[in-house]
Amino acid sequence: MKQLIVLFIILIAWSMQGQKGHLDIPKGKDLKVGLVLSGGGAKGLAHIGVLKEIEAAGIKIDYIGGTSMGAIVGALYASGYNARQLDSLFTVIDFSQLIQDVLPRSSRSFYEREDIEKYAITLPFNNFKISLPSAISKGQNIYNLFTQLTAHVQAVDDFSKLPIPFFCIATDAEKGTEVILDKGYLPEAVTASGALPSLFSPVPLDGKVLIDGGVVNNYPVEELKRRGANFIIGVDVQDDLRTRDELQSAPEMLIQINNYRTIVAMRGKVKQTDIYIKPDIDEFTVVDFNKGQQIIAAGEKKAATFGNEFNELAAQQHLLYRKPPLHQNLSDSLTIRSIEIKGNDYYTRSYILGKLRIRPPADLTYNQFFKGIDNLASTGNFQRVNHKFESYDNGDYNLVMNLEESEITTLIRASVHYDDLYKSAALGNITKKRLLFKNDVASLDLIVGDNLRYELNYYSDNGFYIGFGFKSAFNGFDSRVSARFVEDIAEVPLERFNSLTIKFSDFTNQVYVQTLFAKQFSFSLGLEQKLLKVETENIRQEVEEEPRFYFENSNYISAFGKLRLDTFDNKYFPTSGFYFRGDFHWYVFSSNFNNNFNSFSIGQATFKYATHFGSKLAMNVGISGGFKIAGESINSLDFYLGGWGNDFINGITPFYGYDFFSLSGDGLVKSTLTFDYEFYRKNHINIGGNIANLGNKLFSSGNWFSSPNFSGYFIGYGLETFLGPIQTKISYSPETKKAFWNFSLGFWF
Numbered sequence: 001m002k003q004l005i006v007l008f009i010i011l012i013a014w015s016m017q018g019q020k021g022h023l024d025i026p027k028g029k030d031l032k033v034g035l036v037l038s039g040g041g042a043k044g045l046a047h048i049g050v051l052k053e054i055e056a057a058g059i060k061i062d063y064i065g066g067t068s069m070g071a072i073v074g075a076l077y078a079s080g081y082n083a084r085q086l087d088s089l090f091t092v093i094d095f096s097q098l099i100q101d102v103l104p105r106s107s108r109s110f111y112e113r114e115d116i117e118k119y120a121i122t123l124p125f126n127n128f129k130i131s132l133p134s135a136i137s138k139g140q141n142i143y144n145l146f147t148q149l150t151a152h153v154q155a156v157d158d159f160s161k162l163p164i165p166f167f168c169i170a171t172d173a174e175k176g177t178e179v180i181l182d183k184g185y186l187p188e189a190v191t192a193s194g195a196l197p198s199l200f201s202p203v204p205l206d207g208k209v210l211i212d213g214g215v216v217n218n219y220p221v222e223e224l225k226r227r228g229a230n231f232i233i234g235v236d237v238q239d240d241l242r243t244r245d246e247l248q249s250a251p252e253m254l255i256q257i258n259n260y261r262t263i264v265a266m267r268g269k270v271k272q273t274d275i276y277i278k279p280d281i282d283e284f285t286v287v288d289f290n291k292g293q294q295i296i297a298a299g300e301k302k303a304a305t306f307g308n309e310f311n312e313l314a315a316q317q318h319l320l321y322r323k324p325p326l327h328q329n330l331s332d333s334l335t336i337r338s339i340e341i342k343g344n345d346y347y348t349r350s351y352i353l354g355k356l357r358i359r360p361p362a363d364l365t366y367n368q369f370f371k372g373i374d375n376l377a378s379t380g381n382f383q384r385v386n387h388k389f390e391s392y393d394n395g396d397y398n399l400v401m402n403l404e405e406s407e408i409t410t411l412i413r414a415s416v417h418y419d420d421l422y423k424s425a426a427l428g429n430i431t432k433k434r435l436l437f438k439n440d441v442a443s444l445d446l447i448v449g450d451n452l453r454y455e456l457n458y459y460s461d462n463g464f465y466i467g468f469g470f471k472s473a474f475n476g477f478d479s480r481v482s483a484r485f486v487e488d489i490a491e492v493p494l495e496r497f498n499s500l501t502i503k504f505s506d507f508t509n510q511v512y513v514q515t516l517f518a519k520q521f522s523f524s525l526g527l528e529q530k531l532l533k534v535e536t537e538n539i540r541q542e543v544e545e546e547p548r549f550y551f552e553n554s555n556y557i558s559a560f561g562k563l564r565l566d567t568f569d570n571k572y573f574p575t576s577g578f579y580f581r582g583d584f585h586w587y588v589f590s591s592n593f594n595n596n597f598n599s600f601s602i603g604q605a606t607f608k609y610a611t612h613f614g615s616k617l618a619m620n621v622g623i624s625g626g627f628k629i630a631g632e633s634i635n636s637l638d639f640y641l642g643g644w645g646n647d648f649i650n651g652i653t654p655f656y657g658y659d660f661f662s663l664s665g666d667g668l669v670k671s672t673l674t675f676d677y678e679f680y681r682k683n684h685i686n687i688g689g690n691i692a693n694l695g696n697k698l699f700s701s702g703n704w705f706s707s708p709n710f711s712g713y714f715i716g717y718g719l720e721t722f723l724g725p726i727q728t729k730i731s732y733s734p735e736t737k738k739a740f741w742n743f744s745l746g747f748w749f
Contacts, residue, residue, distance in 0.1 A: 023274060023309060025316045026230050033313065034063040034229025036221045036273070037070030039214035040237035041196070041286025042295060044069025045090060046279040049299025050235045051083035057310035058320035061233075064166045065224040067213040070235070071168035071193035072146070075186060078166035079153045080326035087296060089149075095289030098141040099199065106567055106577070107374035110522055111441070111459060117571045118749045119413035119429060120723045130412055139191050139200040140377045140385060144370055146187040147387065151366060152326070154389050158183050165227070168193040169213030169220050173202050178216045180223060181205075185388050201383065204404060214238075218262045221272045231313065234273035235299070237281060238262055275309050277302055334369070334389075337361045337396040343403035347381060351439045352401065354463015354516065355379065361396070381406055381433065409433045416723060417746035419645050421660060422477050423450035427749050436460075439467075447749065451477045459514075466515045475649050476505035481661045500536045502551075502661075506649050507531040510560075524562040528585070531555050532636055532650075550593065552636040557589040572725045573676055573684055573718060574610035575618040581606050587631070600631025604639075604651070604668075620674040620688075626651065627699050628666040639668040641694055641710070643740075644729055646748040656690050657712020657733025659740060667698025682720035686729075689713035710735060723747070 025031060035054075037047045047070060054061070066074035076086060096102075105113060115122075123130050147154075159166045159182045167182035170192040181189035184205070192203040192210040202209045213220075221232055240263065270276050279302040284295055303310075314320060339360050341349055353359065356372035377385045386402040413429035431443045440460040447453040453476065459469035481502050512526025532552055539549035561584050567577035582605040590597040604626030612618040626639050639651040643660035652661075653668065674688035691708035698704045716729035724747030732739045 023312055025274075025313060027316065031231060031316055032062045032229050033059060033317070034065065034221075034224040034227075034232050035061045035074070036219060036224050036232060036234045037064070037066035037074045038219045038234075038236050038238050039066075039068025039070050039194075039212065040239070041069055042095070042289045042292070043237040043239075043279075043281050043284055043286060044073060045289075045292045045295040046237050046281055046299030046302075047073040047235050048083060048086045048090060049279070049296040049301070050277055050303040051077060052087065052296075052300050053303035053306070054233070054310065055083045055321075055323055057307070058314040058317075058322065059233075059310060060317055060319065060321035060323075061164055063224055063227055063229045064164055065168065065220045065227075066166075066193070067169045067218050067220060068194045068196065069237075071190050071213070075146075075166055075168065075190050076149060078159070078162045078164040079150050079186070080163045081149075082323040082325050085325055090292055090296070093145070095292075098145065099137050099289075101137045101139075101141050101377075103141070103374050103378045104371075105569055105571075107371065107378045109375075109379075109461070110564060110566065111457075111461075112378060112380075113566065113571070115413075115431075117724075118415060118747050119427070120415040120747065122411055122413045124408040125410040125412045125430070126408065136198070137200050138377075138384060139195060139203070142194070142200075143187050143191045143384075143386065144373055144377075146190055148366060148370060150186050153186065155391060157185065159186065159189070162186075167220075167223065167227070169217045169223075170195070170203075170205075170210040171213055171215040173209045173211045176216065178213070179208060179210060180220075185386075187388075188386060204384070214262070217265075219266060219269050221269050225272065232273045233275045234269075234277065236266065236270075236276065236278045237299075238266070239286070240282065275306055275313075277306060279303075333363055333365050335361060335363050335396045336369075336399050337392060339399045339401065341401045341403065343401075343405065346405055346434050346438050347403075348438050348462070350463045350465050351461060352376065352403075352463070354461070354465070358399075359464065360399075383407075415747050415749065417744070417749060419744040419748070420742050421479065421643060421645055421648075422453075425449035425451065425453075425749070439463075445749065462515075464516060466513050468513045469511070471510045471512075472508070474505070474507050476503065478503050479660050500539070503533075503535050503537075505531075505533045505535075512560075520565055520567070522562075522564045524560075524564075526560055528558045528560055529555065530558070534636055552593060554593040554597070554636075555591040556587050556637075558585045558587040560585045568608075568610060572727075573618070573678070573720070574608075574620055575612040575676075577610055579606070579608040579610075587637075590634075594634075596633040598630060598633075600634065601629040602637060602651070603627055603629075616678050618676045618678075620672075620676065622672040622674075623670070624653070624672075625669045625704075626667065632666070632696070635664070635666070638664050638666045639694065640664045641668070641670075641692060644714075644731065644742040645744065655692060655710070655712060656688075656714040656729070656731035657738075657740070658710070658736065659738075662736075663692075663694050663710060665695040665698060667693075667695060667704060669693045669698070669704045676718075684718040684720075685716070686718065687713075687715045 064074040064078045153162060156162055167180055168189055170179045170181055172179050188205055192205055193213045195203050196212045202211050218238055219236060221234060224232060279299045281295055281298045284291060336358060337360060341352055344352060355376040358372055373385060373387060382403050383406045384404040388400050389397040390400060391397060411431040415427040417425045425447050426449055427445055427447050429443060429445050433441045435442045437460050439462060442458045445455040453474055455473040457471050460467050479502055480499055482499050508528060508530045510526050510528045512524045514522060514524040516522060532554060534552040535548045535550045537548055563582040565578060565580040568574040568579050569576050584603040586601045588599055606624040608620060608622040610618060610620045637650055639653055640661045641653050641655040642658035642662035644654045670690060670692040672690040674686055676684050676686040678684050689712060691711045693704050693709050695703060712731050712733040714729045714731035716727060718725050718727040726745050728743045730739060730741050
């Protein structure tokens with residue numbers, strides 16, 4: 001009986017000790033709570049769930065230290081965000097867009113858009129060797145986002161003066177040593193701490209090349225203690241060692257090798273942690289950002305099991321702390337009075353300002369500024385585009401641009417394509433930047449397949465100032481056309497033929513000057529030489545040495561002007577934006593193969609508008625037209641309707657419901673309506689139709705304003721792939737009562 005009483009007293013005492021506090025918590029004002037957050041990729045989102053429980057208990061954090069994803073979450077919390085705001089923020093962030101440095105199409109110049117919408121593969125080419133990129137991403141989107149989210153503390157260069165003192169860990173890639181980042185510019189420090197090798201490019205900072213801090217110290221509890229924290233809450237989201245069945249890829253093996261060291265190191269680090277929290281997130285991977293809410297919930301669930309400890313700690317702080325939400329308005333305007341550019345050895349100040357679309361002094365919003373940063377980053381000419389604001393006394397800013405120019409100046413590119421006009425084609429390209437001048441780029445396309453083609457482009461981009469360029473291209477294809485169509489080109493009796501196989505070839509050279517205005521429009525003026533041939537083997541010449549019959553074989557010299565605007569979000573499946581292209585040519589000279597030349601002009605324009613209804617359905621409306629002034633006897637540059645496709649030459653215009661080159665005339669008015677439904681990610685069903693008036697002297701006769709003479713309708717399917725879109729369409733015209741099937745694979749070129 002006596003032994004039972006003693007045991008009962010011991011149990012009561014043990015129970016009371018647990019209720020009153022079994023934690024060794026410093027008393028009174030000496031208590032300094034430190035929070036250490038480990039790296040772990042997407043698993044680091046569990047930190048947010050833990051922070052929600054810490055706040056719910058009323059605990060005030062005095063210091064934060066983190067690595068990699070722990071640095072990202074920790075820095076935002078230290079800069080003023082509360083846990084609820086972080087939860088909302090990370091729920092809406094598209095990490096796949098961030099990690100892959102996906103930039104909006106609107107951030108690219110016309111030439112840059114053509115590149116990304118033409119080439120499926122792009123590889124660096126240095127010292128006559130093809131190499132692979134150093135990483136999947138440069139981390140530019142992460143940097144931009146973090147700059148925006150921490151704009152309210154941009155003047156703080158000592159992280160101990162943030163609302164919560166903060167530091168993070170990076171690794172010196174050259175020495176393999178730990179680098180503690182507690183001063184400088186917060187976005188730079190955080191992107192350096194999270195620069196995971198092979199995923200993000202290394203970050204140059206203060207003369208060092210920095211990579212992910214998790215390589216050397218993924219749980220910096222010791223440094224937190226050295227800074228004065230005497231009670232540590234630690235959140236560990238690191239992977240455990242994987243089994244042989246789980247080691248199925250190179251990235252998993254690399255993570256396993258790194259985990260050997262971190263898991264051993266954690267044995268001592270856990271002993272230095274007063275409340276050690278390891279969420280149950282084994283089912284998730286370091287790239288499962290699309291499962292963010294589940295990971296946050298797992299962190300919150302695990303932290304809830306420490307409710308007694310949290311309450312005990314909060315009681316010792318003698319307050320019930322409720323972190324207020326951070327109030328900041330990123331749409332507020334700012335005035336940039338001056339711009340300081342550093343690191344631009346090869347690209348001129350005018351080029352950089354042209355990409356930023358800023359002419360100081362300038363009033364703009366933060367969102368407008370970040371669009372300018374996207375423009376500069378999307379050129380591919382810079383390894384890194386860092387930026388920060390320095391305040392003047394009146395609240396204006398000096399923008400400091402710290403640029404690291406890319407050492408890669410030569411690129412090898414490739415693509416493949418098939419369509420109904422050009423048939424099969426393989427494209428190889430070599431691009432050389434900084435060939436003759438600081439801002440220039442030269443590009444050569446060689447296309448082999450059923451039709452041999454090439455295109456050489458050279459352009460010097462001077463931003464807001466006038467640039468200049470040169471273009472040389474050969475384009476050719478064969479097509480079966482009706483005999484009536486050939487008669488429209490040249491007056492040749494073709495009673496013996498219903499149709500012929502016609503070979504078109506176009507050799508064009510241009511020199512031009514170009515500039516931007518209104519920050520969106522591109523305007524060009526230039527001179528053009530064009531050798532145009534239209535020939536057939538169906539009609540034999542009387543002279544044996546000439547087995548071909550030429551309907552056209554003339555050189556033309558012209559002056560031209562072009563105006564372009566393109567704000568579409570996607571070239572092939574647009575859901576928003578405008579497109580305009582206007583072109584006017586004045587043909588002043590010809591070698592006059594058919595002895596019928598007199599000076600003439602051709603003008604044409606296309607306008608398109610795209611909008612969407614909800615997230616799946618989009619509508620695209622297009623209006624186009626063209627006219628010819630004089631030159632009635634020259635038909636080879638008229639407008640030819642029929643078929644389907646993109647990027648055709650001269651006046652060749654697609655038209656649903658008719659075969660290629662079914663209709664021709666020197667005046668054209670055409671409108672198109674398309675509805676596109678993305679029923680599954682990257683899978684599209686589209687329907688629509690077009691109507692047109694086409695004929696000779698269409699505008700002078702007034703017939704362009706009459707009811708349409710031609711119409712056609714279609715239904716199609718499209719799939720977005722890394723090779724470009726795969727599309728098929730079936731079209732029908734009530735006039736011909738015929739159906740046509742069209743198919744294309746890959747980017748158009």
